[in-house]
Amino acid sequence: xxxxxxxxxxxxxxxADADKMLLGWQHFFHAYPDYRIAISHTLVRENLVALFxxxxxxxxxxxxxxxxxxSVSAGWLAEIEAGKVKxxxxxxxxxxxxxxx
Numbered sequence: 001x002x003x004x005x006x007x008x009x010x011x012x013x014x015x016a017d018a019d020k021m022l023l024g025w026q027h028f029f030h031a032y033p034d035y036r037i038a039i040s041h042t043l044v045r046e047n048l049v050a051l052f053x054x055x056x057x058x059x060x061x062x063x064x065x066x067x068x069x070x071s072v073s074a075g076w077l078a079e080i081e082a083g084k085v086k087x088x089x090x091x092x093x094x095x096x097x098x099x100x101x
Contacts, residue, residue: 002084010074010090032057033065037074051076055092059099070096 001018008014015024029035035057043050056071074092078085 002081002086006087008089010092010094031060033060034058047080049078061099072096
């Protein structure tokens with residue numbers, strides 16, 4: 001990530017600063033263990049990279065990892081500057097973020 005990295009989540013929330021994003025990703029991977037993405041299509045134009053595929057993972061609730069797995073079609077758009085990711089945007093339905101009851 002570039003030092004002045006910007007992350008935009010699927011709800012349009014923006015988060016800036018690479019150091020803050022490292023903490024944010026640690027929280028995300030803790031909350032959604034076994035997170036994986038599978039890329040089916042890639043487009044590259046100059047300094048932009050678009051990825052399309054599926055994201056999946058599990059939920060952690062009260063420090064217990066649920067057996068169920070969520071999956072969602074998703075897209076990601078990265079802007080590259082000086083060999084680093086300047087911006088990272090996620091596009092997907094966000095209903096998966098809430099664990100089942």
